[in-house]
Amino acid sequence: GQQLNQSPQSMFIQEGEDVSMNCTSSSIFNTWLWYKQDPGEGPVLLIALYKAGELTSNGRLTAQFGITRKDSFLNISASIPSDVGIYFCAGRSNSGYALNFGKGTSLLVTP
Amino acid sequence: GAGVSQSPRYKVTKRGQDVALRCDPISGHVSLYWYRQALGQGPEFLTYFNYEAQQDKSGLPNDRFSAERPEGSISTLTIQRTEQRDSAMYRCASSPLINYGYTFGSGTRLTVV
Numbered sequence: 001g002q003q004l005n006q007s008p009q010s011m012f013i014q015e016g017e018d019v020s021m022n023c024t025s026s027s028i029f030n031t032w033l034w035y036k037q038d039p040g041e042g043p044v045l046l047i048a049l050y051k052a053g054e055l056t057s058n059g060r061l062t063a064q065f066g067i068t069r070k071d072s073f074l075n076i077s078a079s080i081p082s083d084v085g086i087y088f089c090a091g092r093s094n095s096g097y098a099l100n101f102g103k104g105t106s107l108l109v110t111p
Numbered sequence: 112g113a114g115v116s117q118s119p120r121y122k123v124t125k126r127g128q129d130v131a132l133r134c135d136p137i138s139g140h141v142s143l144y145w146y147r148q149a150l151g152q153g154p155e156f157l158t159y160f161n162y163e164a165q166q167d168k169s170g171l172p173n174d175r176f177s178a179e180r181p182e183g184s185i186s187t188l189t190i191q192r193t194e195q196r197d198s199a200m201y202r203c204a205s206s207p208l209i210n211y212g213y214t215f216g217s218g219t220r221l222t223v224v
Contacts, residue, residue, distance in 0.1 A: 006153075033212045042115075042202055042215030043154065088153050097167045097209060099144075101153030 006089050006102030014110050019076040021105045023089030031092040032065050032072040033099065036085045043088055047074070079109050113137075115216035117203050123222045124193055132188045132219045134203030142209050145178055145188050148200045148218070157201075160186060161209065193223045 006023045013019060023032075031050055035043035047058050049065035049072060056063055062075045072089055086106050090099040116135040124130050136143050141162055146154035156170040162183040171177070175193075180186040190197055200220050204213035 004153075035215075040217070042204075042217050045212040045214065048212045090153070096169075097142075097144075097159040098156035098170060099154075099213070100156070103151070103153050 004089055004091060004100055004102040006105055008105060009103070010106040010108070012108045012110070013079055015080060017079055019079055019083075019107060020073065021087060021089075022071060022073045023091070023102050024071045025091055025100070026070070027091075027093055028069040029091035030069070030094050031099075032063070033090040033092075034061075034063050034072070034074045035088045035090060035101075037088060037104070038085050046087075076107075079107075081109050081111055083107060084109050115203055115205050115214055117201075117216040117219050119219055120217065121220045121222075123224060126195060126223055127192055129189065129191045130193055130221065132190075132201050132203075132221070134186045134188070134205075134216060136184065136186070136203070136205030137214055140205035140207050140214075141183075142206045142211075142213075143180055143186050144204045144206075144213060145186070146202045146204065146215075148202055154202055154215075157188070190221075193221075195223045197221060198223045 004023050004025050034046045037043040047063040052069050054065040060077045064073045086104040088104045089102040118133045143160040145157040148154045158178050159167040160180040175191045178188045200218045202218040204215045206213045
């Protein structure tokens with residue numbers, strides 16, 4: 001499957017700061033998803049996006065489906081220590097069943 | 112069940128042995144997926160089932176890997192003649208429909224020695 005370009009690779013921030021991460025693809029996707037993975041656990045779905053330009057929020061998290069359909073962004077506002085984990089973007093094209101995942105953004109939050 | 116259940120949680124096997132990994136998806140979920148995740152990487156697609164039909168196996172690395180879901184519920188991923196490079200976390204996921212986000216299980220950590 002195709003690997004997405006996810007950045008940054010890691011972030012080390014203080015509690016209360018806002019966080020932004022993004023994901024780009026050379027292919028057009030019709031679905032973008034954002035997952036969070038805690039140590040020893042499977043990825044957990046945070047936000048799903050199904051339409052170009054769509055902006056969706058889930059609490060302090062906001063994600064956008066890029067207009068070009070080749071990118072997506074995730075923002076976390078007012079970070080807290082429990083936001084620590086690895087965040088993965090994932091996208092699906094019209095031509096297949098597979099979700100293609102990025103390599104993840106590792107987020108560390110200090111109190 | 113309440114979540115996607117995978118067993119065993121850990122499996123250590125000798126090179127050349129066959130292993131079978133089990134996935135019990137969320138009750139009623141039509142779509143079932145197998146992924147493999149290496150350390151420091153995102154999950155990598157292996158195969159997809161719609162009910163009992165294996166509709167995409169393009170991600171299976173070679174013919175030592177196979178999967179089945181005979182009754183459209185529990186699925187088994189089998190790796191024959193395991194090799195050290197097969198060592199990874201194998202994750203199963205299910206969803207109610209194809210275009211929904213998945214729910215992942217906790218995975219099976221396979222170590223081939």
